[in-house]
Amino acid sequence: MAFVSFSKSNNTTYVYLKAYHQNDYLDNTYYYLYSFGRIDKAKKEMEKMIQHFDILFPEELEEEGFTHDDLKKWHKRVKYKLLEQTTKNVR
Secondary structure, three states: OEEEEEEEEOOEEEEEEEEEEEOOOOOEEEEEEEEEEEHHHHHHHHHHHHHOHHHHOOHHHHHOOOOHHHHHHHHHHHHHHHHHHHHHHHO
């Protein structure tokens, strides 16, 4: 199970793809699968990946079994987060 995660540093939000992993000791852990970079650039890059999936989608994510539909879901989450940040700055 993978999910989009956001990390804020120096007033800049970064986008990561993390995965859930349960080890032998029943500890729940998350690990980074992929870094999309700054949120504004991540949104644009994801849009390009959606349009040209076969060419631009990272090979390591494809090997993990992620699909075009997964990418669309991640993009939607990034888009909403960016919109949320924009509306907070306007207030």
